[in-house]
Amino acid sequence: xxxxxxxxxxxxxxxxxxxxxxxxxxxxxxxxxxxxxxxxxxxxxxxxxxxxxxxxxxxxxxxxxxxxxxxxxxxxxxxxxxxxxxxxxxxxxxxxxxxxxxxxxxxxxxxxxxxxxxxxxxxxxxxxxxxxxxxxxxxxxxxxxxxxxxxxxxxxxxxxxxxxxxxxxxxxxxxxxxxxxxxxxxxxxxxxxxxxxxxxxxxxxxxxxxxxxxxxxxxxxxxxxxxxxxxxxxxxxxxxxxxxxxxxxxxxxxxxxxxxxxxxxxxxxxxxxxxxxxxxxxxxxxxxxxxx
Ligand code: GUN
Numbered sequence: 001x002x003x004x005x006x007x008x009x010x011x012x013x014x015x016x017x018x019x020x021x022x023x024x025x026x027x028x029x030x031x032x033x034x035x036x037x038x039x040x041x042x043x044x045x046x047x048x049x050x051x052x053x054x055x056x057x058x059x060x061x062x063x064x065x066x067x068x069x070x071x072x073x074x075x076x077x078x079x080x081x082x083x084x085x086x087x088x089x090x091x092x093x094x095x096x097x098x099x100x101x102x103x104x105x106x107x108x109x110x111x112x113x114x115x116x117x118x119x120x121x122x123x124x125x126x127x128x129x130x131x132x133x134x135x136x137x138x139x140x141x142x143x144x145x146x147x148x149x150x151x152x153x154x155x156x157x158x159x160x161x162x163x164x165x166x167x168x169x170x171x172x173x174x175x176x177x178x179x180x181x182x183x184x185x186x187x188x189x190x191x192x193x194x195x196x197x198x199x200x201x202x203x204x205x206x207x208x209x210x211x212x213x214x215x216x217x218x219x220x221x222x223x224x225x226x227x228x229x230x231x232x233x234x235x236x237x238x239x240x241x242x243x244x245x246x247x248x249x250x251x252x253x254x255x256x257x258x259x260x261x262x263x264x265x266x267x268x269x270x271x272x273x274x275x276x277x278x279x280x281x282x283x284x285x286x287x288x289x290x291x292x
Contacts, residue, residue, distance in 0.1 A: 002263050004147045004230070006270040010277035013146065014059050017280050021060040024287070032287035033062040034118065034279070035084055035093035039077060039103070040070035044236065045096050052094075055276045061283065064090070074103045078111055085113040091287040092118030092136075094279070097168070115290070118282040121167070130175055136282045141172040143274025144209065144230055148183045153207070153228055153263055156185040161201050163218070163251070164211035165192045169232050173209050198222075210251035220256025229257055229264040232271050 025031060034056050038049045049065065056063035066080055077095070084093045093116055099105050109117075114124040120138040128135035137145070148155060160177050164170035170190060178188040186207065191198050193212075202208055202222045210218050211232035223229070233251030250267030258264050265271055 001258055001261055002151065004151055004153075004263050004265045004270060006143070006147060006265060006273045009147060009150055010143075010273035012150075013274075013277040013281065014055065017277075017284055018059040020284055025060070030089075030091075030287060030291055031060065031062050032091050032283050033064070033089050034283045035064040035066060035090050037066045037068065037077070037080055037084075037093065037095045039068045039072050039096070040100055042098070045098070049096050052276055052279060055280055056283075059280055061280065062089075070100055072100070072103070074107065077103060077108060081108065081111045085111075085116060090116065091290060092116045092283040094119045116286065118279060118286055120172075120282070126167075126172070129172060132179055132181065136285070137176070137278070138168060138172050139275045139278040139282065140169050140232065140271060141176055142278040142281070143271060144173060144232075145176055145183055146278065147230070147265065147271070147274055151263060153183075155183050155207065158186045158206040159204055160186040160188045160207040160209065161191055161205040162188060162209040162211065163191045163198070163202075164209075164213070164232070165190050166211065169211040170209070173211065177207075177209075212251055214251060215249035216253040217251050218257060219253045220260055223257055223260055225260050226262045227257075227260060229261045230271065231265050231267050234267055234272060 036049050036052055038045060053063045053065050084090050095108055099108060109121045112122055114122045117125050118136050120136040125135045129137060155177060162170050162174045174188045174190045177184055177186040189201055191201055199222050203224055205227060207228040209230040213233055215235040215237060229252055231250035231252040235249050236246040237249050239247040248268050
């Protein structure tokens with residue numbers, strides 16, 4: 001069994017990015033600049049956004065964090081987005097999700113200029129991804145593709161089950177893995193809450209991407225020997241024995257599934273760190289594109 005080590009792999013990618021930034025600076029070119037908008041004080045979102053800003057510093061990017069109050073209006077948020085769209089120093093920016101309920105998420109994502117949409121969430125970029133045109137791939141699926149590639153996990157002709165059909169992970173993952181591309185060419189089934197024969201599908205799967213958001217849902221009894229497991233789930237579970245009062249659980253019951261798996265991502269330290277590295281990669285790409 002091989003652990004798909006997202007922490008180590010993301011560090012390698014961040015070193016590659018830092019090297020590229022150093023070169024840009026030496027050549028007198030622009031330093032990449034990522035901005036993030038956070039609305040409200042959700043604990044997990046604050047942790048993720050802070051980790052993104054810290055990662056920027058680590059690779060030599062400039063970063064800007066825009067903190068807006070929980071009761072912000074849609075107009076206020078649209079105004080900030082418009083400013084970032086126009087700001088020539090900003091190469092890319094993200095609006096951390098989820099947003100408070102008074103704000104229409106789709107309307108917000110559509111306001112981000114596609115050329116600065118380093119999350120790859122704008123419909124134009126989703127369309128380009130689907131058509132295999134150059135674009136920003138959404139960071140989590142991009143990170144998973146990188147893990148498969150860097151550990152040389154064969155996907156061609158394999159049966160893949162993606163559990164979850166979210167716009168951020170499940171749907172794009174299913175599209176990328178079925179495309180005619182390296183580390184694609186898989187036969188993909190998208191399973192979700194209405195799927196009737198999930199156990200049977202999983203037992204026939206060579207690769208399972210668990211992205212449904214139910215802690216420790218996938219157990220050893222549901223998978224076959226030699227399976228590759230990508231665990232996208234990350235849920236805080238109350239645990240008084242921990243100093244911070246919670247532990248992190250994936251969508252996979254690691255102990256039982258890892259006994260049968262040939263490759264598996266841990267939680268934490270699997271997909272999570274890859275997501276941040278690929279957001280940086282997209283920002284570097286945007287900076288390079290904008291300066292030509
Ligand atoms: N919330 C959960 N994942 C993500 C992500 O990749 N980008 C943004 N902007 N928000 C998220």
